[in-house]
Amino acid sequence: MNRKYLKYIVFSIAVIFGSCKKFLSEKPLSSLATLESLDDYKAIIQNEIRMNDLYPFCYDYSSDYFYLTEEDFNALDETGRNGYAWEAQPAHQNNWNQNFTRIYDANVVLDGVDNALLGNWSEADRREVKGTAYFFKAFTLLHLAAIYAPAYEPGKSHEKPGIPLRYSSDINEDIKRATLEETFRHIEDLLLKSCELLPFSTKDKTLPTKEAAWAALARHYLNMQDYERAKTFADSCLGFNDVIIDFNNLNQMATANQFSELNNEVIFHATKGDFSSMITTDKARVDTSLYDLYPEDDLRKYLFYTTKENGNIAFHGDYSGSQSIAIFSGLARDEVCLISAESSIRTGDVQKGIATLNKLLAYRISKSTFTPLTTSNQDDALKMVLLERRKELAFRAGLRWMDLKRLNLEKSTSTTLKRKIGNREVELEPNGDRYVFKIPDRVIAISGISQNP
Structure with missing residues (x-):
């Protein structure tokens, strides 16, 4: 089955909280108790639905790419309405459960893979499986x-709450x-470990490589x-592979998505969920504050967006190849170019940053x-690259939200969101409490961990 169709499967995650100590730890698969061979561990870490699909979606509900009509807003489920309106309520529990389940699976592999029977595999294969588990755990966190x-915030994060x-x-x-x-620092450590173990290439982009790490x-x-x-690792990527799609060679008049899976x-390929079906071409109407940023000779204006019969602008340039929903949650080289450009500019090498930006443009x-x-x-130069981040990475799962959070720390780049x-x-004021989502109530009740404001 083509992966793009798997995104619409209703996938039930068996995360049951039986006690405080069982918080986030109930085994999602009964077969995990009988793992012996490297084949068993490969089956866990290469399960595309569990490892590559169903990444979080709530931050995109709260981002400023789009707006909804009152009718479409009222038709949403409660958690969807809360996210869109920045209410002080937890996001849908799938954002939490499905992703901590992936972390559990990765931990199962990390706990047992060193002692797994190799069978017909090699020690290099064992290292790859271990590196893949490190990567999936880090990327999820x-x-x-x-x-x-x-x-x-550098120097100010030792007393602030993180996540379990x-x-x-x-x-x-x-x-x-x-x-x-x-x-x-834990995320950093996991990714650095994955760099050491992952290969330079894999059979499919659903599996991470050194470049992905x-x-x-x-x-x-x-x-x-x-x-x-950030510049060091972005440049490592671009030194290894700097292939960028030339949008001049794509059909700007096509009604279908021109970006294949x-x-x-x-x-690295991954996709997010969309429980409330909010980020679809039928509902999410592209905000003019975003669409008007593209001049007429910017090919993204035609390849990323389409005009519906009712005159509304919709996004249809998702890198998953989807025709109707924005779900790509992986890693792509255009993002890496922009990281290299911004980091070069911020560290004083303006000319290198502008040259990297021009290569993309x-x-x-x-x-x-x-x-x-x-x-x-x-x-x-910084204004230029931040503008291009907003235009290039629109509807790319979570990236606008991450940008808003870090850029809000400086008054000159802060943004007040309005709906x-x-x-x-x-x-939503810069650095407001709603930039940190509340943890699901049941998790708080059973685990006893502190709730977000």
């Missing part, structure tokens, strides 16, 4: 931290919320405002009109 923890960290699959392991510093580290360090390290820019703007950007001013719902106007 990276997304969960964007939802349930505040923005990382599970270090093993032992159901008796004591559970508590780590600090924000511990959370981000480098890209994830670049994103992670960008979120930490560690721009030197596993296209040439995709480094040469494939995004019509060849007949493209004029390279030029500036030697760091502030102007009108019927006759009601709502706002």
